[in-house]
Amino acid sequence: MTKKIAVLGAGSWGSILASVLIENGHQVALYSNSPEQVAELNNKHTNSHYIQDYTYSPKLYATVDLKEAVTDADVVLFVVPTNVTRIVAKQLTPILAELGTKPLIVHASKGLELGSHKRLSEVLAEEIPSENRSGIVVLSGPSHAEEVARQDITLVTAASDDLANATLVQDIFMNDYFRIYTNTDVVGVEMGAAFKNIIAIGAGALHGLGYGDDAKAALMTRGLAEISRLGIAFGADPLTFIGLSGVGDLIVTCTSVHSRNWRAGNQLGQGKDLATVKEEMGMVIEGVNTCQAAYELAAQKNIEMPITEAIYNVLYRDQDVKNEIAKLMQREGRSESDNK
Ligand SMILES: NC(=O)C1=CN([C@@H]2O[C@H](COP(=O)(O)OP(=O)(O)OC[C@H]3O[C@@H](n4cnc5c(N)ncnc54)[C@H](OP(=O)(O)O)[C@@H]3O)[C@@H](O)[C@H]2O)C=CC1
Numbered sequence: 001m002t003k004k005i006a007v008l009g010a011g012s013w014g015s016i017l018a019s020v021l022i023e024n025g026h027q028v029a030l031y032s033n034s035p036e037q038v039a040e041l042n043n044k045h046t047n048s049h050y051i052q053d054y055t056y057s058p059k060l061y062a063t064v065d066l067k068e069a070v071t072d073a074d075v076v077l078f079v080v081p082t083n084v085t086r087i088v089a090k091q092l093t094p095i096l097a098e099l100g101t102k103p104l105i106v107h108a109s110k111g112l113e114l115g116s117h118k119r120l121s122e123v124l125a126e127e128i129p130s131e132n133r134s135g136i137v138v139l140s141g142p143s144h145a146e147e148v149a150r151q152d153i154t155l156v157t158a159a160s161d162d163l164a165n166a167t168l169v170q171d172i173f174m175n176d177y178f179r180i181y182t183n184t185d186v187v188g189v190e191m192g193a194a195f196k197n198i199i200a201i202g203a204g205a206l207h208g209l210g211y212g213d214d215a216k217a218a219l220m221t222r223g224l225a226e227i228s229r230l231g232i233a234f235g236a237d238p239l240t241f242i243g244l245s246g247v248g249d250l251i252v253t254c255t256s257v258h259s260r261n262w263r264a265g266n267q268l269g270q271g272k273d274l275a276t277v278k279e280e281m282g283m284v285i286e287g288v289n290t291c292q293a294a295y296e297l298a299a300q301k302n303i304e305m306p307i308t309e310a311i312y313n314v315l316y317r318d319q320d321v322k323n324e325i326a327k328l329m330q331r332e333g334r335s336e337s338d339n340k
Pocket residue numbers: 008009010011012013014015031032033034050079080081082084087088108109110111143144145146282283284286
């Protein structure tokens with residue numbers, strides 16, 4: 001059934017998810033905070049800063065007017081960076097209250113809020129009262145906008161406490177190149193998605209330093225062990241970490257040149273400083289903030305996360321990457337079954 005969907009955030013992922021929804025026959029309004037970007041999307045049907053060599057459907061309507069975007073929307077899809085999700089939710093709530101509508105809230109972002117360490121579904125639940133929404137669903141998994149744009153095969157997960165809402169999102173998005181599974185482990189899905197970005201920075205750094213495939217496989221495996229440990233301590237189902245939003249997303253983000261986190265790590269490994277890497281990227285590198293959140297959470301729960309700590313030392317304590325790798329290699333011998 002055709003739905004009216006408001007997509008909030010017109011970066012690479014928001015704009016391409018909007019394209020998938022249009023392809024599936026839905027009516028889509030794409031909200032951006034930039035009048036120039038809206039003009040480009042509506043007039044030239046391009047979004048050149050975020051996605052190159054791609055033409056959007058003329059059916060895609062972009063607007064800087066949040067109220068216009070969400071009026072009569074059945075679904076509101078948040079795809080803004082983690083650090084502005086609360087801000088945009090705060091803007092949305094009075095509009096929904098005024099309109100008297102109750103859309104399904106979905107988010108496709110990957111990170112934890114700095115300071116509060118909250119997952120984004122928690123942030124959205126706090127900011128959008130239950131009388132203004134019919135549910136909250138997380139859309140997550142191994143998916144790069146550049147590949148979905150060319151309708152390459154991509155599989156992701158729709159997670160919600162309420163399976164009916166996850167199934168609704170599955171139905172809305174699913175087509176012959178974009179396949180959606182459902183999941184009810186919201187904690188595991190959001191934590192896997194957030195933490196894999198930290199490990200991807202490490203994988204990029206190894207590449208930038210010239211390390212080989214053995215080192216990268218080791219980082220991914222031990223990285224998965226430690227991010228699962230942290231997620232499980234917060235109630236995640238261990239099985240979720242071997243699913244699409246866990247190991248699936250870890251693999252794609254640690255191996256793809258499309259990944260901004262991987263590319264940031266690669267440049268750090270080549271000796272660039274973080275400020276320059278961020279400025280040159282011009283798009284969100286979620287793993288940087290999430291590394292800080294995970295580092296603090298691990299300390300709070302007394303959980304060993306040596307790789308996250310090493311990456312934290314590089315990002316926040318100006319430590320040398322090679323030195324941090326050497327320290328990891330000098331850790332005392334362990335059994336693989338040790339949970340640390
Ligand atoms: N790109 C991808 O392939 C995937 C991304 N994701 C996740 O999706 C989320 C968004 O990523 P992505 O689209 O890639 O990021 P981008 O950096 O490409 O785009 C983010 C967009 O959000 C805009 N924005 C920032 N602040 C606001 C605001 N207050 N109101 C409205 N818009 C705002 C940015 O504008 P400006 O540039 O002006 O700040 C930018 O247009 C991230 O959490 C990411 O991890 C998940 C899966 C795949």
